[in-house]
Amino acid sequence: MNILILGSGGREHAFTLKLSESNKVNQLFVAPGNAGTAKIATNVNISPTDFNAVKETVLNNQIEMVVVGPEAPLVNGIHDFFLTDNKLKNIPVIGPKKDGALLEGSKDFSKIFMEKHNIPTARYQSFTKDNLTEGFTFLETLNAPYVLKADGLAAGKGVLILDSLDEAKKELEEMVSNQKFGDASSTVVIEEFLDGIELSVFVLTDGKSYKILPSAKDYKRIGEGDKGLNTGGMGAISPVPFATEDFLQKVEERVVIPTVNGLQKDGIDYRGFIFIGLMNVDGNPQVIEYNVRMGDPETEVVLPRIESDLFDLFEGVGNQTLHKKTFSINPKIATTVMLVSGGYPESYEKGKVMTGFDEITESIVYHAGTTTKENNVVTSGGRVMAITSFGDTIEEALKSTYSSIDKIHFDKMNYRKDIGFDLI
Numbered sequence: 001m002n003i004l005i006l007g008s009g010g011r012e013h014a015f016t017l018k019l020s021e022s023n024k025v026n027q028l029f030v031a032p033g034n035a036g037t038a039k040i041a042t043n044v045n046i047s048p049t050d051f052n053a054v055k056e057t058v059l060n061n062q063i064e065m066v067v068v069g070p071e072a073p074l075v076n077g078i079h080d081f082f083l084t085d086n087k088l089k090n091i092p093v094i095g096p097k098k099d100g101a102l103l104e105g106s107k108d109f110s111k112i113f114m115e116k117h118n119i120p121t122a123r124y125q126s127f128t129k130d131n132l133t134e135g136f137t138f139l140e141t142l143n144a145p146y147v148l149k150a151d152g153l154a155a156g157k158g159v160l161i162l163d164s165l166d167e168a169k170k171e172l173e174e175m176v177s178n179q180k181f182g183d184a185s186s187t188v189v190i191e192e193f194l195d196g197i198e199l200s201v202f203v204l205t206d207g208k209s210y211k212i213l214p215s216a217k218d219y220k221r222i223g224e225g226d227k228g229l230n231t232g233g234m235g236a237i238s239p240v241p242f243a244t245e246d247f248l249q250k251v252e253e254r255v256v257i258p259t260v261n262g263l264q265k266d267g268i269d270y271r272g273f274i275f276i277g278l279m280n281v282d283g284n285p286q287v288i289e290y291n292v293r294m295g296d297p298e299t300e301v302v303l304p305r306i307e308s309d310l311f312d313l314f315e316g317v318g319n320q321t322l323h324k325k326t327f328s329i330n331p332k333i334a335t336t337v338m339l340v341s342g343g344y345p346e347s348y349e350k351g352k353v354m355t356g357f358d359e360i361t362e363s364i365v366y367h368a369g370t371t372t373k374e375n376n377v378v379t380s381g382g383r384v385m386a387i388t389s390f391g392d393t394i395e396e397a398l399k400s401t402y403s404s405i406d407k408i409h410f411d412k413m414n415y416r417k418d419i420g421f422d423l424i
């Protein structure tokens, strides 16, 4: 079978590599892909949100399954587009339709969903410019810090956590009245601050049954000690040591089952990944957010730990036979560290020649923002490469990753040297 993977990051390289290990997979195509995917698949230079170009790619290459990496095509309705096209409707798309993608596309929708299905989450209310004064009043009922979330997609920047009430009121007004995040913040969710440790749990579902994938912890800030600006993610570890069997059982009972059942009750036929961002508050899970895709760089530690054939699982998602699929996870610890361009997440230069990564044998090298130019691999994005290693302990896995990183060079390369610092 030929498969098309949409996206261009480390997550998509990880999908491509894992799928390439399946003997049921024939040719792999990635749109648009990166220098890493080009080595094991055919890159197609189209945008994943250009649905007509995706259609043409699918028909020209006898593609029989589409795996969607990022959220934008899902929120824009790529799965619905396939279902309403006569030539595409029988091709399984791994990723929800527009109705399910709202779990990520609208924070307000996801809060209403959680409340309706009794899924533990922070107390909240939503406001627009028409009830701004009520928003101020609601803020006064909460304690600092104040959490303000733009309802819509804001490239990961739509959440503000503010220490003072005055600042929170000012920002709320900026968001709803002055469109601080454009249309995305015309509705704002204000919620209670949750004090705890964060982790992510990933679920693959065919709409009826589900598999719980390995948990992971992501390091989002650019600076060491988790300080500084937010990024897409600077590193990740799986499994998460504080996600004990007892805690994960609570997650399954209180969050995963009510989520999958809730989608079904609401008539949302969901086929794909659910990324559940959780806060462990005194041993109890509270949902911070849903994403309707895998995380990046979490995928770079979650997928290598899955021992089962990923294609087989996807096939189960497509034809709703996931319950029949066996599923096993490697108990070893996986760590990944992101190499980024100097300056990221603010402005940075591209086109830096990369060396040394081909010599690495003890780690998996996942390309993210890379491209090929005149026979060289050069940087083409902020997050450039994720280096994943296994170990019996976090320390051991990190040691391999950091010693592999020592072999890689490009001008202004930056990375965090303290991934896992809070877990060791």
Ligand code: AMP
Pocket: 122, 147, 149, 156, 159, 191, 192, 193, 194, 195, 198, 277, 288, 289
């Ligand atoms: P989100 O985009 O919803 O993942 O939010 C970004 C980050 O803000 C999360 O990863 C958390 O670290 C933090 N955050 C979001 N909501 C809350 C909350 N209610 N309490 C504490 N931290 C939060």
Ligand code: GLY
Pocket: 218, 232, 233, 291, 294, 295, 296, 297, 298
């Ligand atoms: N690493 C966080 C995300 O993928 O949203």
